[in-house]
Amino acid sequence: xxxxxxxxxxxxxxxxxxxxxxxxxxxxxxxxxxxxxxxxxxxxxxxxxxxxxxxxxxxxxxxxxxxxxxxxxxxx
Amino acid sequence: xxxxxxxxxxxxxxxxxxxxxxxxxxxxxxxxxxxxxxxxxxxxxxxxxxxxxxxxxxxxxxxxxxxxxxxxxxxxxxxxxxxxxxxxxxxxxxxxxxxxxxxxxxxxxxxxxxxxxxxxxxxxxxxxxxxxxx
Numbered sequence: 001x002x003x004x005x006x007x008x009x010x011x012x013x014x015x016x017x018x019x020x021x022x023x024x025x026x027x028x029x030x031x032x033x034x035x036x037x038x039x040x041x042x043x044x045x046x047x048x049x050x051x052x053x054x055x056x057x058x059x060x061x062x063x064x065x066x067x068x069x070x071x072x073x074x075x076x
Numbered sequence: 077x078x079x080x081x082x083x084x085x086x087x088x089x090x091x092x093x094x095x096x097x098x099x100x101x102x103x104x105x106x107x108x109x110x111x112x113x114x115x116x117x118x119x120x121x122x123x124x125x126x127x128x129x130x131x132x133x134x135x136x137x138x139x140x141x142x143x144x145x146x147x148x149x150x151x152x153x154x155x156x157x158x159x160x161x162x163x164x165x166x167x168x169x170x171x172x173x174x175x176x177x178x179x180x181x182x183x184x185x186x187x188x189x190x191x192x193x194x195x196x197x198x199x200x201x202x203x204x205x206x207x208x209x210x
Binding site for chain 2: 060065068069
């Protein structure tokens with residue numbers, strides 16, 4: 001079972017309120033650019049943890065590598 | 077949650093983090109990285125002439141399990157500075173480009189010292205082999 005970038009995008013946007021995600025990838029290695037109001041005031045570590053938390057143990061398994069770029073966004 | 081009172085791997089990881097001001101957990105070694113992400117972080121530190129200690133997590137899968145449980149960070153590499161997780165490849169690369177990494181490492185003035193000899197051995201040999209402590 002392969003994972004699609006769309007699936008990752010949907011999971012991120014469903015889990016983090018107000019998040020907008022752009023995800024690219026080959027089914028194993030993914031790049032995610034995510035903006036969300038929740039990131040404001042958070043350290044980068046905390047922002048990335050929020051995204052890793054969406055996927056739990058899938059990172060390292062189905063999602064072999066997930067490269068993340070985060071940016072805070074205005075409240076929608 | 078499992079019993080964690082006597083967990084030699086976790087204890088070894090903790091002391092490594094405490095004892096090494098700049099510590100990189102990576103796949104492979106700085107000389108022979110086992111993954112592109114680990115290679116990139118190691119290369120960034122070397123390009124800054126930043127001495128660092130490195131732990132190869134590959135020899136025993138429990139190292140990675142315990143490290144991730146301890147740091148609450150699922151991926152490798154992981155860079156620790158002064159006992160704190162700074163980040164993995166993405167964050168370290170971003171911080172390197174913005175100059176924040178140099179700041180975090182206390183290297184702000186290094187651009188002015190560009191003519192210093194970079195030939196010194198900057199990579200310490202691995203300070204510990206966690207797998208040997210089992």
